[in-house]
Every structure is written in C-alpha cells, then in structure tokens.
Amino acid sequence: xxxxxxxxxxxxxxxxxxxxxxxxxxxxxxxxxxxxxxxxxxxxxxxxxxxxxxxxxxxxxxxxxxxxxxxxxxxxxxxxxxxxxxxxxxxxxxxxxxxxxxxxxxxxxxxxxxxxxxxxxxxxxxxxxxxxxxxxxxxxxxxxxxxxxxxxxxxxxxxxxxxxxxxxxxxxxxxxxxxxxxxxxxxxxxxxxxxxxxxxxxxxxxxxxxxxxxxxxxxxxxxxxxxx
Numbered sequence: 001x002x003x004x005x006x007x008x009x010x011x012x013x014x015x016x017x018x019x020x021x022x023x024x025x026x027x028x029x030x031x032x033x034x035x036x037x038x039x040x041x042x043x044x045x046x047x048x049x050x051x052x053x054x055x056x057x058x059x060x061x062x063x064x065x066x067x068x069x070x071x072x073x074x075x076x077x078x079x080x081x082x083x084x085x086x087x088x089x090x091x092x093x094x095x096x097x098x099x100x101x102x103x104x105x106x107x108x109x110x111x112x113x114x115x116x117x118x119x120x121x122x123x124x125x126x127x128x129x130x131x132x133x134x135x136x137x138x139x140x141x142x143x144x145x146x147x148x149x150x151x152x153x154x155x156x157x158x159x160x161x162x163x164x165x166x167x168x169x170x171x172x173x174x175x176x177x178x179x180x181x182x183x184x185x186x187x188x189x190x191x192x193x194x195x196x197x198x199x200x201x202x203x204x205x206x207x208x209x210x211x212x213x214x215x216x217x218x219x220x221x222x223x224x225x226x227x228x
Contacts (some may be wrong), residue, residue: 005033006211009076009122011058011115012083014040016185017132020082020200026050028080028204030031033071035169037083045130060122064118075122078207081112086187089150101149108153113160125172126212131161135179136221140227158218159227163217176204179226 006029013034014023019042020033032051036043041054047053056067058081085107089098096104111130123129136147137154158177165175180199184192202221209223217228 001106002028005029005073005078008033008078008080009071009119010034011056011079011081012037013105014038014043014134016187016195017180017183017199017203019043019046019084020166020196021203022046022051023084024200024204025078029206033074033076035067038100059107061114061118064115068118068122075124075127077124077127077211078130079116079123079127079209080132081115082132084108084132084153084187086147086150089147091148093148093152096149104149105153105156108150109156109160112157113164116164120168120171123171123173127173128176128207128211128213129164129173129179130176130207131157133157133161133179133218133228137177137179138218138227162216169214172204172214174210174213176207176210176218177218178206179218179220181221 008025008030010018010022010032012018014036022032025048026032033054034043034051035056037057043053054067056063060066068201072117085104087100087104114127135141135156136151137158139155161177180203181194182188182192183199184190186196199221206219206223218228220226
C-alpha cells in the first residue's frame with residue numbers, strides 16, 4: 001500500500017450494505033480488508049489485490065482477538081462495523097423470547113463496541129470509527145413504535161458509541177454513527193425507499209468528507225444530522 005492510499009476495515013461485508021461498501025471503497029482507490037462470518041460468494045468474487053477477505057464473528061471475543069493478531073501492525077483510516085441482526089424485529093418485545101432479545105442486543109450493541117475497543121489502536125490518528133446504526137435508534141424520533149428489540153439495540157449502540165468516543169477522545173480519531181437509509185436489502189425488505197448503491201454511495205461520500213474530524217456525529221447517508 002502506498003503512503004497516500006487510504007485503508008479501510010469493513011466488518012460484516014458478506015452481503016448487502018457491507019459488501020456494497022467494500023466494493024465502493026475499492027473502486028475509489030482504497031485498500032480494503034473485508035470480513036465475513038462465514039464464506040460469502042459475493043465477497044469471494046470481490047477479492048483482489050485491493051480487497052482482502054478475512055473471517056471473524058464479532059460475537060466471538062477470541063476470534064476478534066485472533067483477527068487483531070493476524071492484522072498485526074496494520075493501521076486503517078476507517079474501521080466500519082456494519083454487522084448486525086434483526087431477528088423477530090417485527091414482534092413486540094413481550095413476544096420475543098428472552099434469549100433472542102438478548103442475542104439481538106449483544107450482536108447489535110455490545111459486540112460492535114467490544115470489537116472497536118480491540119481495534120482502537122489500529123485506527124490512524126486522523127481516522128474514523130464508523131458504526132452502522134439506524135434512525136430507529138433515535139429515542140426522540142420514535143413516534144411510530146414497532147421494531148422494538150431492534151430499536152432498543154441501536155439506541156444502546158448509540159449510547160455506547162458516545163461513551164466510547166469520550167473514552168478515546170485524546171486518540172485523535174473521530175466516531176461516526178450512521179443511518180444508511182431504508183434500504184432494499186434482506187433486512188430492509190423489497191418495499192424500502194432506496195437501493196444499496198444509493199445508500200453506499202452516500203455513506204462513502206459522508207465518510208470521506210469527515211476524515212480528519214474528531215468528536216462524534218450521528219448522520220444519515222446524505223450527511224444530515226439525526227436527533228439522538
């Protein structure tokens with residue numbers, strides 16, 4: 001990698017938005033390390049000199065530490081934790097089994113922060129840690145209800161992200177909490193507003209524009225600020 005080439009670690013890139021982000025950053029000349037939890041044909045097809053594929057489950061602390069060791073002294077301008085789940089998201093919380101609700105919370109809120117903590121020293125001083133959240137994680141914008149366990153997990157992620165940024169404020173990198181829009185993916189469904197390409201293009205532009213900025217921001221794929 002040249003001294004001027006940007007480098008990104010995209011966590012959860014086997015399909016959908018993560019896969020789209022890996023491809024988009026590579027097309028913009030970034031060196032990309034993209035992770036999968038299990039073998040992904042889409043990611044395998046993307047593998048090249050500029051896209052390296054690694055395997056990790058963010059819910060497995062030992063696997064995360066092993067990935068950190070494999071990557072050694074490599075550093076990144078961007079670490080973007082995309083991975084998340086929406087199991088039984090359409091059911092009210094009292095109808096969701098406790099173990100399912102707990103798994104959604106751990107995967108969507110706890111694991112991204114634990115991963116970020118393990119990799120914090122791999123971020124370059126002017127880099128960005130991005131976390132895939134959602135407008136559904138906004139407490140003040142929740143006027144319709146629904147998606148209760150998912151909403152709560154993303155609200156928790158937002159809260160953890162703010163504490164993470166405070167804890168690492170002197171490190172010199174910024175934290176970006178992102179809403180990708182309502183996207184036509186397996187999670188978003190066929191009736192969603194925008195396609196993956198539109199969401200990804202917007203998020204990449206927002207991220208590139210914010211490189212070098214510190215502090216924390218909660219933005220959508222158009223760069224608009226969301227209420228916490």
